Amino acid sequence: MAFQIPRGTQDILPGEAEKWQLIEAKARDICRRYNYKEIRTPIFEQTELFARGVGDTTDIVQKEMYEFKDRGGRSLTLRPEGTAPVVRSYVAEKMHGWVEQPVKLYYTGPMFRYERPQSGRMRQFVQFGVEALGSADPAVDAEVMALAMDIYKELGLKQVCLVINSLGDTASRNAHREALTAHFSPRIDEFCEDCQTRLHKNPLRILDCKKDRDHELISTAPSILDYLNDESVAYFDEVKRYLDDMAIDYTVDSSLVRGLDYYNNTAFEIMLEGEGFGAITTLAGGGRYNGLVEDIGGPETPGIGFAMSFERLLMALDVQGIQLSDEAPLDAYITAIGDEAKAVVPKLLHELRASGVAADTDYTGKKMKAQMKAANRQGAKIVLLIGDEELKDNQVTLKDMKTGDQQLVSLDQAPAKTSAWLKGE
Structure with a gap:
């Protein structure tokens, strides 16, 4: 269903x-x-x-x-x-x-x-x-x-x-109310059932009726400004x-x-x-x-x-064609190739997020090229590239997606380096 x-x-x-x-x-x-x-x-x-x-x-x-x-x-x-x-x-x-x-x-x-x-x-x-x-x-x-x-x-x-x-x-409203009642009463049967009920309960509401808004008595009704x-x-x-x-x-x-x-x-x-x-x-x-x-x-x-x-x-x-900001882009995206590299990603992601960096990674087993495309689609400013070879040296590559600049840093320092790089430090 x-x-x-x-x-x-x-x-x-x-x-x-x-x-x-x-x-x-x-x-x-x-x-x-x-x-x-x-x-x-x-x-x-x-x-x-x-x-x-x-x-x-x-x-x-x-x-x-x-x-x-x-x-x-x-x-x-x-x-x-x-x-x-x-x-x-x-x-x-x-x-x-x-x-x-x-x-x-x-x-x-x-x-x-x-x-x-x-x-x-x-x-x-x-x-x-x-x-x-x-x-x-x-x-x-x-x-x-x-x-x-x-x-x-x-x-x-x-x-x-x-x-x-x-x-x-209150006094002004009461005076206006009496004037409205006297105005609508002779022809109230020309109005909808709701307005007929409103006549003695709250005639002001007749002026707000969607069904009878074009009735001639609406346009000629006494103005509240004359009764203030x-x-x-x-x-x-x-x-x-x-x-x-x-x-x-x-x-x-x-x-x-x-x-x-x-x-x-x-x-x-x-x-x-x-x-x-x-x-x-x-x-x-x-x-x-x-x-x-x-x-x-x-x-x-x-x-x-x-x-x-x-x-x-x-x-x-x-x-009016006013565009509010689109979905906020990611600060960082981790790409990992190899089982050992993928195994360290959850910890690194957690550390990046704890340092205030908006970060994500691939969870569907994409190849490296597809992961880079995903990073681009999500507007990632920095990509952290991890492969099994880099991992042997306990390192990760940071890549600036706008300039193409790259920097090799230790895995332990990656969150701090990413945060500093995003701040232009």
Whole structure:
């Protein structure tokens, strides 16, 4: 029986995995510069965490979660997003009591959503995100957006656009919500069943509907910017001022709403402009979620964060022809001819690797010419040639594959000599 990979998942093979490692390393380094620390949460959580934290009117909770019962009858869910688990940990570990506030965290790992697989949208996907909990300063909003933009900028992406909006505070949202309900109610029967359900639960989600996005009432819906109170306007102005100070270009889009219920005030997406990326142009999204910590059982705590898909990032890099570093070449390759020569290779390999040298050898019985070809294919900088004759004198030949220079050294000194030669000593 031939087993097939589950739909909506992928194998990341050698040669491709190195690209993932590079973007992960870049994201980690930028987080280090911004003083964000890594957090790792379980891949599955209690189902109620997402129903309460993400929102029971969202597509994620209603249609996309991988929910299952364990042997104790408890309802568990493979995490569909990263914010709710981080906030759950923040509450459980009493991070609100830490001296240094805000608590600035980042995470990366697989997420799971049952949806129709398509280019850039998988059922198992890797998400990277940051969360800053414990400050309502608009400067933190700008910092989070700057961090996200830096990742794309430093990986070389062009035509990346930051789109922002304000969803307002509770009072502003309530006023806008009433206006939306009044706007859609007379013709709500023209919308899909999901939108009809959302009308009285969360009418803002109608604006984000994929099925009815071309309906004329969507384009004429009341703008949240017309319902922001003075406090919300002042907050949004501060966020924009900080972005201006940092020379970060942005576009204000009053129709931007995020697909999760917990957002308020600042909301943003990072999009790729230009052709070639298909219908999915969003690379990352996030916003402020004051109130989420309380919903999950913690004290009143403001927070803001974002998440990005590594799959979409890699797609964007590919569309723009940006080549990440290929598979790392070997430092050294040992070629051995003769049974006695082959017998000393494992020890020598171990010593080379212990000295920090990336090294390998042939394990399939190739002849010398084929071994040299293998060394070339793998980009080996130095080849260590061992034959039974050299071994009688306890020696090995080092060959620089770029210049062709050779050096005869003792077997015992080979690891140190190889390391020094690689350093140009």
